[in-house]
Amino acid sequence: MAEQDNTRALHHIQSLPSWLTGRVAARGRDLVAHALAGEGLRLSQHAVLAAVAEHGPLAQAELVRRLEIDPKDVVGLLNELGDKGLVQRRPDPRDRRKNAVSATPEGLSTLQRCAALADQANRELLTPLSAAERELLITLLRRLHHADQAQ
């Protein structure tokens, strides 16, 4: 510290992990988003569809908690996925406040193709790294993320 040199201020910022991860994340986001556009899905729609497919029929509030997403946004996302025929909302007979959201067969097959597309995009993102380096990067990122999850 106290080694701050304003003549390299921008260079300094752009060497920080927070900035580097932001840039790499932005590129990863764009790559995956572009790939998913082939299936007509946005990133958030893909995440919701995957959560619904993985965790059986679930209530929207459960979706909110699991994805740490805003309740408001869930409504729109499910509407869009519903319009595409990928998920369906039914009233939960056991608790009439809830909607039981589940994926349709079409939703599941779409999800299959999306997973392949997302994998492909991630391969492109990591092109500059060797297989061992990719594993290493994922491990480091995972540790940072898990430490965050646990506060």
Place this chain on the structure above:
Amino acid sequence: MAEQDNTRALHHIQSLPSWLTGRVAARGRDLVAHALAGEGLRLSQHAVLAAVAEHGPLAQAELVRRLEIDPKDVVGLLNELGDKGLVQRRPDPRDRRKNAVSATPEGLSTLQRCAALADQANRELLTPLSAAERELLITLLRRLHHADQAQ
């Protein structure tokens, strides 16, 4: 590939580098943003201030190219930084289309403090990693970013 299992669709997505970097980047962004809030600056304002400080008096269009930022946003950012007395816009006598943007002494001292705050936030972000691992992560991210820069 073709090992897609819809019963682990969400888990799969959340293991992808694109998702992990996104999460870590979001946390890094929040940490730095929160730290900079102590100086009353947002991330984009900090970046612009640093660029102006590092690269002498600049035209706004030059700022746009260097930071790959939207021309529209530059106007507002410079207005805000100008209102705070951290930068000043003067007409460039050599090209009257241009504004020569430079940092004020107050801007430079603010930048000093911001650099320290950003460093501190990044240290917090990387807390779970050893010094060697931090260097490794930065190296890997830098390679990904540079490969992107060169298309």
Place this chain on the structure above:
DNA sequence: CGGAATTCGATGGGTCCACCAACGAAATCG
């Protein structure tokens, strides 16, 4: 030289994503 093309600063409009505030309806708690 003078007209055409380009650059610069600025503005308006639009998308996408994340976040906060509040509400009626329906369930659960005490």
Place this chain on the structure above:
DNA sequence: CGATTTCGTTGGTGGACCCATCGAATTCCG
């Protein structure tokens, strides 16, 4: 029961990015 909580929904805010346009000033080129 009544009070509280949960659920789904609607409202709006703000940041980051992109597209198009516009007048003023400069550069290019015939």
